[in-house]
Amino acid sequence: MGPFLPSLIGAIITAIVNRSRRCPSCGRKQTIPYSRRNERVRCARCGASIPPPR
Numbered sequence: 001m002g003p004f005l006p007s008l009i010g011a012i013i014t015a016i017v018n019r020s021r022r023c024p025s026c027g028r029k030q031t032i033p034y035s036r037r038n039e040r041v042r043c044a045r046c047g048a049s050i051p052p053p054r
């Protein structure tokens, strides 16, 4: 087993767990950590509050 496999698995888990969300104001895609999936997050570009998806 090479050193790349654990990081690959980690990347896959990250992709599944993290959810991307689109800013309603500027349209920028944001990656939301799983722990914040039910919280409003601030857009990195325009600062608008992005509500959690339903």
Ligand SMILES: [Zn+2]
Pocket: 023, 024, 025, 026, 027, 028, 043, 044, 045, 046, 047, 048
């Ligand atoms: Zn925005």
